[in-house]
Amino acid sequence: MERIKTDILVIGAGSGGLSVAAGAVQMGASVVLLEDHKMGGDCLNYGCVPSKALIASGKAAWGQSHSEVYGVANVTPKVDYAAAKDHVQGVIAQIEPVDSQERFEGLGVRVIRERGRFISRTEVQAGDHVITARRVVIATGSSPFVPPIPGLDGVPYLTNETLWTLRHQPEHLLVIGGGPIGMEMAQAHRRLGSEVTVIEGASALGKDDPEMSAVVLEKLRGEGIAIEEEALAAEVRGKEGAIEVEVKDGRVFKGSHLLVAVGRSPNIDDLDLDKAGIKTNRAGIVVDSGLRTSNRGVYAIGDVAGGLQFTHVAGYHAGIVIRSAVLGLPAKAKTGHLPWATYTDPELAHVGLTEAQAKKEHGPKLEVVRFHYEHNDRALAERKAAGLIKVMVVRGRAVGVSIAGYQAGELINLWSLVLANNLKMSQVANMVSPYPTIGEVNKRAAGAYFSPRLFESDMVKRVVGLVQRWLP
Numbered sequence: 001m002e003r004i005k006t007d008i009l010v011i012g013a014g015s016g017g018l019s020v021a022a023g024a025v026q027m028g029a030s031v032v033l034l035e036d037h038k039m040g041g042d043c044l045n046y047g048c049v050p051s052k053a054l055i056a057s058g059k060a061a062w063g064q065s066h067s068e069v070y071g072v073a074n075v076t077p078k079v080d081y082a083a084a085k086d087h088v089q090g091v092i093a094q095i096e097p098v099d100s101q102e103r104f105e106g107l108g109v110r111v112i113r114e115r116g117r118f119i120s121r122t123e124v125q126a127g128d129h130v131i132t133a134r135r136v137v138i139a140t141g142s143s144p145f146v147p148p149i150p151g152l153d154g155v156p157y158l159t160n161e162t163l164w165t166l167r168h169q170p171e172h173l174l175v176i177g178g179g180p181i182g183m184e185m186a187q188a189h190r191r192l193g194s195e196v197t198v199i200e201g202a203s204a205l206g207k208d209d210p211e212m213s214a215v216v217l218e219k220l221r222g223e224g225i226a227i228e229e230e231a232l233a234a235e236v237r238g239k240e241g242a243i244e245v246e247v248k249d250g251r252v253f254k255g256s257h258l259l260v261a262v263g264r265s266p267n268i269d270d271l272d273l274d275k276a277g278i279k280t281n282r283a284g285i286v287v288d289s290g291l292r293t294s295n296r297g298v299y300a301i302g303d304v305a306g307g308l309q310f311t312h313v314a315g316y317h318a319g320i321v322i323r324s325a326v327l328g329l330p331a332k333a334k335t336g337h338l339p340w341a342t343y344t345d346p347e348l349a350h351v352g353l354t355e356a357q358a359k360k361e362h363g364p365k366l367e368v369v370r371f372h373y374e375h376n377d378r379a380l381a382e383r384k385a386a387g388l389i390k391v392m393v394v395r396g397r398a399v400g401v402s403i404a405g406y407q408a409g410e411l412i413n414l415w416s417l418v419l420a421n422n423l424k425m426s427q428v429a430n431m432v433s434p435y436p437t438i439g440e441v442n443k444r445a446a447g448a449y450f451s452p453r454l455f456e457s458d459m460v461k462r463v464v465g466l467v468q469r470w471l472p
C-alpha cells in the first residue's frame with residue numbers, strides 16, 4: 001500500500017475534475033487525480049461531444065433533402081449510419097488529447113487510474129494507494145437513470161452510454177423521455193432517416209418555458225417525429241428489433257430500438273461517503289453555497305452536486321473550488337447567471353429567471369419584451385424565421401432571457417454576460433450589431449424595451465416639439 005499526501009485530491013476526471021486539477025496544479029498546488037474509466041468523463045465520451053457530432057450528421061442529411069427552398073434541387077441523402085458513428089468517434093479522438101492522462105501528467109498532476117472511495121473522514125483509497133489531502137474534490141458525475149419500469153430489464157435498450165457503439169441504423173427508434181437528451185437524439189435520428197417516437201410522461205422539453213418549447217416541438221413534429229406527451233411508460237415488452245412500450249393510459253408504441261433518457265443518477269454509491277461523514281439526498285451530494293459538503297474538507301462539484309447538470313456548470317464550480325481550496329479566498333456559487341441550451345434545430349436557450357419565475361419573484365415590476373425572428377432580415381435570408389427572444393426586465397435590467405430559434409445557443413452568450421455583470425438594457429441597446437446578423441435579435445429585443453418609452457410617450461413628443469421649434 002502506498003501512502004500519498006497531497007494538497008488537492010480530485011475524484012473523477014470529467015468536465016469538473018479536470019478543470020480543478022488543471023487550475024490547481026498550474027497555480028502551484030500538488031494534485032492527485034483519480035479516474036478508473038475514460039479520461040474526459042461523460043461530456044467527451046458519452047454526452048455533449050458525441051451528441052453534437054451526431055446532430056451535425058443529421059443536419060448534413062437534412063440540408064441535402066431540404067435545399068429546394070434555396071433554389072438547389074433536393075436529393076435523397078445516402079446515409080451511412082455506421083460512417084456517421086465513425087465521424088462521432090473521430091470528433092471524440094480529436095478532442096481526447098486535451099483531456100488525456102499524458103497532458104495532465106505533463107502539467108504535473110499525479111493521475112491514478114483507479115476508483116476512489118473514502119476509508120475515513122480524511123483518507124481516500126484507490127487501488128493500492130491511500131491518499132490524504134488538505135482538500136478533496138468529488139467530481140464523479142452522473143449516470144443514466146434507468147427507471148424501474150416493468151419489463152425493461154428483459155429487453156435490449158440503449159442509454160447515452162451505449163448509443164454511440166450502435167452501428168446499425170434503427171428503423172424505428174422509441175425514446176422514453178422528452179428532455180434534452182431525448183429530443184436532441186430524436187431529431188438527429190429522424191434526420192438520418194429513422195422513424196422516431198418520443199414517449200414523454202409529462203411535457204416534452206418541460207424544464208423550459210412552454211411558449212419557447214412550443215416553437216421547437218412544432219418544428220420537430222413537422223419533421224415527422226411523433227412526440228407523445230402525458231405518456232408515462234408503464235411497461236416494456238418485446239425483443240431485439242421488435243419492442244413495445246405501453247404507457248399508463250393503455251396506448252402502445254412499437255419500434256425496433258429503445259433509448260431510455262429519463263434523467264440522471266448521481267455517482268455516489270460506491271464512494272463510501274458515510275465513512276467521511278458526507279450527507280447526500282436524492283439529487284446527489286449535499287453542498288453549501290461554497291460547494292462544501294457536510295465534511296468541511298471535502299467539496300462536491302458538477303453533476304454529482306445535484307444542481308444544474310451541464311459541462312459549463314461543472315467548469316464554473318471548478319473555478320469556485322480553486323478560489324476557495326487553492327487560493328483560500330471566500331467563494332460562493334451562484335445560479336442566476338448560468339445559461340443552458342438544447343441543440344435541437346431550432347435551438348432552445350435560457351439564462352436567469354423564466355417568465356413564470358420572474359412573475360412570481362417581481363410581480364408587477366416585471367416587464368416582458370419579445371422580438372420575433374421573422375423581423376430579422378438574416379433569418380429570412382436563411383429561411384430560419386421561426387422563433388423568438390423573450391427578455392424579462394425589472395427596473396431596466398434583464399433578470400432572465402429565453403430564446404427559441406436559429407443559433408439560440410450562440411445568442412444567449414450575450415445575455416449570460418449581461419446577467420453575470422448586472423448590465424442595463426440601455427447598454428445592450430447601445431451596442432451596434434453588424435447588419436445582417438442573427439445577433440441583431442438581441443439588440444432589437446433591447447430596442448423593444450425602449451420603443452414604447454420613446455415612441456408612445458406624450459412627454460417625449462412634447463420635448464421634440466419644443467426642440468424642433470428652437471432648433472436653428
Ligand SMILES: Cc1cc2nc3c(=O)[nH]c(=O)nc-3n(C[C@H](O)[C@H](O)[C@H](O)COP(=O)(O)OP(=O)(O)OC[C@H]3O[C@@H](n4cnc5c(N)ncnc54)[C@H](O)[C@@H]3O)c2cc1C
Nearest residue numbers: 012014015016041042047048116140141302303309310311
Ligand atoms: C447525452 C448527453 C448530452 C449532453 N450534452 C450536453 C451539452 O451539450 N452541454 C452541456 O453543457 N452539458 C451536456 N451534457 C451534460 C454534461 O455531460 C455533464 O453535465 C458533465 O459531463 C458533468 O461533468 P462532471 O465533471 O460532473 O462529470 P463527468 O463528466 O461525468 O465526470 C465524472 C468522472 O468521474 C469518474 N468517476 C466516477 N466515480 C469515480 C470514482 N469513485 N473514482 C474515480 N473516478 C470516478 C467517471 O468515470 C467520470 O469520468 C450532456 C449529457 C449527456 C448524457
Ligand SMILES: NC(=O)c1ccc[n+]([C@@H]2O[C@H](COP(=O)([O-])OP(=O)(O)OC[C@H]3O[C@@H](n4cnc5c(N)ncnc54)[C@H](O)[C@@H]3O)[C@@H](O)[C@H]2O)c1
Nearest residue numbers: 177178179180181182200201232233261262263309341342
Ligand atoms: N444540450 C445540453 O446541454 C444537454 C443535452 C443533453 C443532456 N443534458 C443534461 O443531461 C440531463 C439529463 O437529460 P435527460 O433528457 O435524460 O433528462 P431530463 O430530466 O431533462 O428529462 C427526462 C424526461 O423524461 C421524462 N420521464 C421520466 N420518466 C418517464 C417515464 N417513465 N416515461 C416517460 N417519460 C418519463 C420526464 O418527464 C422528463 O421530461 C439534462 O437535464 C441536462 O442537464 C444537457
